[in-house]
Amino acid sequence: MDFAKLMSAHIKKGKETASPAESTEKKYLKRSEIEAQRQAAYAAEQEAAERARRERLERKRKAEEDEAEREAERQEKRMRMAEESRRMREEEEEAEERKRRKRLGLPDLPPKKKDGEDEGTPVPEDEDMDNEELVAKLRALDEPARLFGETHKQRLKRYKKRVGADTLAAIMTDGPIPTTLHLVPEKDMKVSLKVPKEKQAREFLFRQLASYFTMVLKEWDLTLARRDPEVRESYQGKQAYAAMVQARENMRPLFKKLEKFDLPDSIVEPVVEIVHAAQERRYVDANDGYLRLSIGKAAWPIGVTMESYFTYPPEPESPVNHDVLFRPGIAPDGSDTFTPRTLIYDLKGAFGSMRKINALYEAEDDRNILDQNGVWPSKPIVQPATQTIPQSIYQEHLDAGLQPPPLSTSSVRYWSDYSRVYYHPKSIVQLSEFDVNDKLMPFESWDVGMELFEKLEREVDLVDRDLRPFVEECDGIQGLQIFTGVDDAWGGWTSGWLERMRDEYGKLSIWTWGLGDHGASAATPRERRLQQIANSARSLQILGEQSSVYIPMSNRPAKLPGYLTLDATSPWHIAALQVVGLESMNISSRLRTSLGGRGTLQDLENTINSTGKRRIAKLEMSIADPAVLSDKALDETEHAEKVGSVTSRQTSEGDDQLGNFDIDTFTRDYRIESRRKKKEHVFGRAEASRGEWSLSEDAERDPHDRFYSGPAVQRFGAPLLFPLLDSFPRSMFDVGSGHATKLAVHTGLTTSTAVADQVRAVEQIVKRLAGIEEREALCNNLQVLAEEYDEGWDSGTDSDDDE
Template sequence: MREIVTLQLGQQSNYLANHFWNAQESYFTYGAEEESPIDHDVHFRPGIGSDGSETFMPRTVIYDLKGGFGTLRKINALYDIDDDASSSSLWSGQTIVQRQQPIEASSYQQSLDSGQAAPELTTSTVRYWSDFNRVFFHPKSIIQLSEYELNSTVMPFEKWHMGEELFGSLDKEHDLLDRDLRPFVEEADQMQGLQVMTGIDDAWAGFAAKYLERLRDEYGKTPIWVFGAQEPNRGLSREKRLLKLANKARALTEFNSQASLVVPLALPESPLPASVRLDPASAWHVTALFAAALESTTLCTRLKTSDHVYSSSLGNVTDLLNVFGKQTIANLEMSISELQASKQNGNGINGINGHGDNGIGRDGLGRGLYGNGIAHDADSETGSENGVATLDIDLSSPQDLNLDQGYRRRRRRRVFSQILANRGPESLESADHDDEREMRDMYGVRHRPKVHNYRSLVAFPLIDSYPKIFRDSYGHPIKDHMSIQTALSTDSTVTDKVKALRSTVIRYIGLEDRETIGNELAEIADSYKEGWSSDSDEDEDE
């Protein structure tokens, strides 16, 4: 087995993870004639419910603040145990129980409980991430941190030191790894890695940094992937924006030294393509876009190993991306393609059957939603000329390039390594072999192409809990399934982003940490200039 244990830290990450778990639940097949290509044991654990029935629940630990879980209870229909605190108390005297007014379950959750058709979700009906949840979680997965309250105006959980201090006090009292994570790790026969979803621009970044430090001490050689979700900055005051950027700068320095791979996720400030229409003020919408890219780029880590060509692991993908051993920050991009309606109707569950057009041409190059070709970077010196792709939607904080207005001349993008993932019908039929030609850099040193392709027939499921943010060429919402292409890359744009971030926030970081964080950010930027001279690349590309 090759299990992955997930950590969810904070409200943004729980929105993101909830989309992820709902997608995993949709891959389950229940007929004898159907077989899912997904190895469900990677992310789900077997167990026994309170009534003796067998259960299958996510291998995840979920942290959130008081009020962050909405209507989600620690106990559920599969683990309906006695949760009365007075029954287990050593106090023999009279007790007084004070209860807050319970949050009313959403109509969507009520329909799931009653087995009726679910109503369409909207941004106004999704109040919490649990409002669109479709899976049961083990009681041990639910960890509420009552020291802070969600959306508090008195003491908002937004500063780095709050997260650090909260983790320190809780870990000193309980040993969080032993109490919360170890039970899931010990159930794994051969764990392939840990997947951490966290906020990267608020206090959860500080909490995650301390957690990662403990994880690395405990699981020294285990691959740890971090997906850092960021809230849109539109409409925020300058003070709030700088606070978020300072948190992000700290997070990148800490995560870079502890994680195997760090993938920042941010909604681009530039207009999205016409195929995407979302409300940037809705966490449900924004994280749905993130989840589509995250779920697609990691699909190869949970495909059944019978498909040896297109299945992989967190460790293998990390090794492919981190060419020089010190490039842990990766950029994530995506493009979408609608399936032909006539063929989409013939698909079995999740597009496993049928042969819809996923936008991949016979030449192996992708087509955009409206027939546009995906841009390929012919200037890349370490990747295949025919393989390195620049996709429609850049989720890797491209706005960071504009933070330092004084830095006008940027290097041409150089890709060290790239993982291209194509999912949807016919993606295997159109597969072209990786270009094995050698190329030379400016010093004459030969490099093998570093573009790696993964393909799957499994289309991305657009289930009823997922917002209708994707449009076809006629402007209509795409239904049921769609093809997605993602590119996970280590490239030289990280240098410019980190430099711009450093010059913007360094003066707002306390004197005691300013020099250390500034030096660490500079080291990160330098690690993405391996193999060429920065001076020679500051050319006409702006």
């Protein structure tokens, strides 16, 4: 075969095997044809995606239906188990009740009615009423109109039980407080001081009381309504009307007790005394009786040291105005309360056995409206979320109204174990993000506290939510006091809070008491001690700049007298010593103005900070037995040896005599001794004394005297001694007789060059600890704080070598 035939055969074979589409495919395509092909491919792709989506939805719907069916089966099984458990529990309770009745010789329980049987004896037709009328009467009594699953007969029985009458013919008065009691005419309202014991006479007395209170409220309302329109619309007019409305609402719980005829004698007798005095126009005696009823005999502790400042007639008025630190309130049962004006933040578990809702603000335990016959017959089962911390023996005795046993360092676990005060629920704020003493997430780094504050501040305005309600209750607020730790994460938390408060209350006096160095002993690891120093330095920078007055207080004071036995490992002992000093130092801010005036926080601040830039001060104090202190037979030397009283020393100013204190709470653990020792130069001092201290009158100097070059000294005296309650470790204070229940305290708040030495010592240490990014700014700010105590005096003449 030649080449031509071979090629022809191959060409023919290729044509036979080629597909018709390839043979008819065009070599060139139009742009419109390409676009049509693209659209067709896109439509096919979308159709496939939609088909896949429908298939997924169908599978998901089927899975959800299957899961719903399984959940319905599980729910039905749980309901069956719950019903079976309820039935078994009721059978056990019924069996126990039958045994108890048989043991006591009581008649057996009546047989239970089967489901579907008519419940109870039918209500007579003359005692029945329409459903609409019944609903209206229930609403008039502030009762729920309808309860879930409640029939008309059950609703009628609930109304009958509420009005407390044998028949439905009970009459509701249309007075200021509607009541089912039959009110007596005015001529029969005169009550006797003797409270009857017979039931009938006692019920008549309750009707007399309800009638008298109704008459007084009516007359009060009518008198306010008769005022001129401009008087009613004035601020004083609105306040008077608000007082009437509040009094009316506060008396509703009393009317409920009167209707039930179950008011105890401890309340009936004072109420009768008040009404009898008011009916005889002895209004002062009536007011005194009200005070004794509302707070004088109530089983509620007032506070730590403020408890002794509350006085009631006929006792003489206390010179301390307790309204400065305590706020009046109304409990749910209508009784008066006094709770501290305070806001407390702490970690989860740090409050111990303290509850947010305490005995003052628990709702009155009437009967549960749901616990009615045929509505919800079973008892609820309460499952606690976490293991509660049991109360200490001390708190149990306080709640029971008994004399509490003495406390010891082993029995005090939390600060709430020795607290004698009830707090308002808004005062207690728990930071649930961290647990107390948690090893995995310790609350120790300064940055952790600052980050926590910034996180919560982004979620909610803490000032508006937590602080503003307390501030707006104050008529003339002096300032705010902050008590915080500074050597852990609380320093960062407080720094964030203080900067936010300065934005909100720029000109308000804010005092910060910085508590630190807790656990900074030889047993503390070196890394922990260094972290404490770094935290204290960062806190010192911000708190010293933003606070009006910043007072560092060491938890391990370097200077302690022999009459003080302090367990440095016990926060209870440390807190007791600190509260003696700070509570005595600012007692002048709580004295009544009618008893000779008082030194406000601003007055103390102006004395120690004449330039407006020396905001850091140190706190010192001396403690003595007032019985020994007042003994004039003791000479100066013997007196100082026994009680450690105030002595005088010559200062660098020549003629000025300033008191020398026994206890120095200022943080001096990190001071660096200088080669050239210098005397301490005092710029200003504010002193407060409680007791008969022998103080030199020449030492007091007016801080506003322009022609006086020495230190500014201001003294305030209070007649009240410091009370040692049973919540204090009394064995810690051996100040003389050994059995003192009150202490004489002399305290001083001083700005001097010792502050600059402390700040410079901290700056030298933190310079080696801080990171490169923050080292320069932190050290520069600390140097600026220290330099404020170097201006305005010649430092070259104060060395010990100078004559």
